Amino acid sequence: MAPVKNGRHLFNEIPVGYPIPGKTTVYDDSQTIDLDTVQLNGGILIKALAFSIDPYMRGMMRPATVKSYVPAYTIGKPLGNSGVGVVLRSENSSFKPGDHVYAYFPFQEYIVQTDVANVRVLENKENLPWSTYVGAAGMPGQTAYIGWKVFSKAKKGETVFVTTGAGPVGSIVAQLAKHDGLKVIASAGSDEKVEFMKKIGVDVAFNYKTTDTVKVLEEHGPIDIYWDNVGGATLEAALDAASNFARFIECGMISQYNETSPYGVKNLWNIITKRLSVNGFLVLDHMAPESTKDFYDTVPAMIAKGDIVFLEDKKYGLEKVGEAILDVQSGKNHGKSVIVVAEE
Amino acid sequence: MAPVKNGRHLFNEIPVGYPIPGKTTVYDDSQTIDLDTVQLNGGILIKALAFSIDPYMRGMMRPATVKSYVPAYTIGKPLGNSGVGVVLRSENSSFKPGDHVYAYFPFQEYIVQTDVANVRVLENKENLPWSTYVGAAGMPGQTAYIGWKVFSKAKKGETVFVTTGAGPVGSIVAQLAKHDGLKVIASAGSDEKVEFMKKIGVDVAFNYKTTDTVKVLEEHGPIDIYWDNVGGATLEAALDAASNFARFIECGMISQYNETSPYGVKNLWNIITKRLSVNGFLVLDHMAPESTKDFYDTVPAMIAKGDIVFLEDKKYGLEKVGEAILDVQSGKNHGKSVIVVAEE
CATH class of the missing domain: 3.40.50.720 (NAD(P)-binding Rossmann-like Domain)
Structure with a gap:
């Protein structure tokens, strides 16, 4: 198959005050990827479905020399945050094509993930929409x-x-x-x-x-x-x-x-x-399997039963990341901000 | 025996900024007490030996209408704080003349204490100076x-x-x-x-x-x-x-x-x-007998052994209370501020 576009949303410059879409961060579609032949080096190829936009991302938009609890974004590289995707190819026996996975991912349409230690396969017994897993169930x-x-x-x-x-x-x-x-x-x-x-x-x-x-x-x-x-x-x-x-x-x-x-x-x-x-x-600090087991055993079921209800503020396409970030920082979002990258 | 003077140190007015000796608080020697005949109503008569002067006393110099964790001092009444005294007479079987006692007391030379629930008899097996019990052992x-x-x-x-x-x-x-x-x-x-x-x-x-x-x-x-x-x-x-x-x-x-x-x-x-x-x-919040037992079992012995050393800033006579309070608020004291009311 011919290479396809692999759109990304990049960190462009350190903001003073509110981050400005198109200036602080920019969408880039200059890269392509061949989904059939790209080297996985023992990892997995993921098609991104949804990314979370969260308040704390503002803290990552800083000089790398300023210490914090999360790493700084690198200028010219994609932003990143937790997201859900579907496995297209796998060279790791813990993952198979069609598995839905959750982890911290770079903001791009297709991701080659070689370090899979923190990639969780989502069971989704309750059949919730996948975006739920970056929000109420994320x-x-x-x-x-x-x-x-x-x-x-x-x-x-x-x-x-x-x-x-x-x-x-x-x-x-x-x-x-x-x-x-x-x-x-x-x-x-x-x-x-x-x-x-x-x-x-x-x-x-x-x-x-x-x-x-x-x-x-x-x-x-x-x-x-x-x-x-x-x-x-x-x-x-x-x-x-x-x-x-x-x-x-x-x-x-x-x-x-x-x-x-x-x-x-x-x-x-x-x-x-x-x-x-x-x-x-x-x-x-509380993401170890023993801390999250109780969460995954409890919360998706509460959502399915209607004991927990929530709002989502979905924007479609990686182009909208800058706008979504600014909305979250200024309180304009109505519910959990999610970038829907692709529907299955 | 004829009545004797019962000197007191009174709260006189609510300070703005630092408390001023002779203005915020005043010494008063207008009262007398007959040590032989004063009614005890089932309580004990105590001769004060030493009072503690502490930073938090500033917080008690406020209008009674302002809530806080400690009661407000009453204008025209004695100040008060933790102190050590010796029992002169007792109508309560838990106390006998000669016992040394520790509690929150009003700042006066002689005290009739009817509510003895929080009055502790000090064993002082280590034979420490009594003032220690309002400081390092208080x-x-x-x-x-x-x-x-x-x-x-x-x-x-x-x-x-x-x-x-x-x-x-x-x-x-x-x-x-x-x-x-x-x-x-x-x-x-x-x-x-x-x-x-x-x-x-x-x-x-x-x-x-x-x-x-x-x-x-x-x-x-x-x-x-x-x-x-x-x-x-x-x-x-x-x-x-x-x-x-x-x-x-x-x-x-x-x-x-x-x-x-x-x-x-x-x-x-x-x-x-x-x-x-x-x-x-x-x-x-930690003054219950089970919380303080460990303290009284441990700290006086550490003091006696020299594992804990401390300084005292002693002033002699209830007249000096205002000065001692101001020293503590402005950091002029050298060591634990103690008012020595009487030697035995």
């Missing part, structure tokens, strides 16, 4: 599920405040909290998102752009658990509204990622007087 | 010992940064850390205190007023444990210097207590990227 879902299990110490009747409560992580945290019998306060940045939060059972859903977070927490708090996806002034409000011995799960600070002068939190004194436990958390 | 020592045991998760070979490392809590933390085989970095506010820290085994002792904390931590870090007694910019430096999975023990923020505009900490993002565990801690 890293965002794992973030919510494992973070909640490990750090919340939730007790029935307690109150939790979840930020980005309509987002791919926050909406699942809210549903897990309701499942555990908690009162859920949750915030998001549009009235449409507020409606969605009400639909999934959030007790006090509000639009932080039009309603004062401090007042909501004064009226409906104090809070026993704070799930932080935003940081900054909202974290400050949560510290003031915390009850004694509250648990803060620090999962993200999206209000700060694109700030050139970050917000100074002035009331950390509450950590002592209220004996708070503030825990930073990265799902990357 | 609440500051318990703060260090219990906080270290519960929250440090210290492992041999790790590095800890201890603030106020010459103080009554910090100096004991530093010695416990050395005892556990850690490298200890510690800061204090004078060269004299730096000398003391070196004497007790601190590996990297520095004067934060003349040496840049950020640079010290860059050179001698990263740190696996941070014992925070100061907050503010020092906490910010510790966040930047933390290693992954570091533990922050938030015990005090004395840099912030007298600030009318508190410092905004801008790098909390480190909590997530480094997966930090930040725990607020009050020794008051």
Whole structure:
């Protein structure tokens, strides 16, 4: 067969503030690949189906000299993130053509993967759409599920405040909290998102752009658990509204990622007087098979039963990656941002 | 016997910024007490020997309407804090004249204590000076010992940064850390205190007023444990210097207590990227007999053996309370601040 186009989405330059589509990242279709003859060197050839677009990708758009918990993207090379694809050819006995696989992949249409140590074959007994496996049944879902299990110490009747409560992580945290019998306060940045939060059972859903977070927490708090996806002034409000011995799960600070002068939190004194436990958390530390087995045994089934519902914001084609990234950074996405690269 | 003077030190007005001796608090000698005939109502009559002066007392100098973890002092009534006294008379079979007792007491020369639930009889098998029991063998020592045991998760070979490392809590933390085989970095506010820290085994002792904390931590870090007694910019430096999975023990923020505009900490993002565990801690939560038994079994013996050494800053007479409080708030004390009310 003749070589086919292998479109990619590349990191082009380090952004200051928000990443700009076509400038920070660019789509490139200059490469081709011969699917029949490309050398696999003992690995597998994958056709990409869906990629996840996540807030933390902003942190990878930095000089390689700046250390962080994730590697930096390399200028001129493809971006990357978790994705689902289908195996076209395999030289490894653990994979066969037609298998659906999940891993961190470069953003390109076809991928030759020689290091398969972290490539998971998805069983999908529930027959969920494959994009689900980069969202509610993928890293965002794992973030919510494992973070909640490990750090919340939730007790029935307690109150939790979840930020980005309509987002791919926050909406699942809210549903897990309701499942555990908690009162859920949750915030998001549009009235449409507020409606969605009400639909999934959030007790006090509000639009932080039009309603004062401090007042909501004064009226409906104090809070026993704070799930932080935003940081900054909202974290400050949560510290003031915390009850004694509250648990803060620090999962993200999206209000700060694109700030050139970050917000100074002035009331950390509450950590002592209220004996708070503030825990930073990265799902990357909890990806070992024994940590994720429980997740894959539980969450896809909950989704299939309708116990966990979620929204997806799908964009079609690798050309749309830059736009999707900016939407996620500025909160314009409605639900889990997914790039659909190909349908089967 | 004729009534004798019963001197007291009273809370006089709520301070703005630093408490001012003679204004925020005042000494009063208008009251008398008849030691032979004063009604005990089933309680005990105590002659005060020594009172502790601690940083957290500043937090009790507030309007009663402002909630906190400790009650507010009442204007016109005596201040109070932990102290040691000797029993003169007793109507309770658990106490006999001559017993030495430890509890939270009002700042007066003689105290009639009817609620004896929290009054501990001190055995003092080691024959330590009684003032030790408001310092290294009292609440500051318990703060260090219990906080270290519960929250440090210290492992041999790790590095800890201890603030106020010459103080009554910090100096004991530093010695416990050395005892556990850690490298200890510690800061204090004078060269004299730096000398003391070196004497007790601190590996990297520095004067934060003349040496840049950020640079010290860059050179001698990263740190696996941070014992925070100061907050503010020092906490910010510790966040930047933390290693992954570091533990922050938030015990005090004395840099912030007298600030009318508190410092905004801008790098909390480190909590997530480094997966930090930040725990607020009050020794008051750990005062149950089962929590303190280990402490009283261990620490007085370590002091007697010389495994824990400490400094005391003694002032004589209840008149000196205001001055002692200001010294502690401004860091002028050299060692544990104690008011000696009477020698036996």
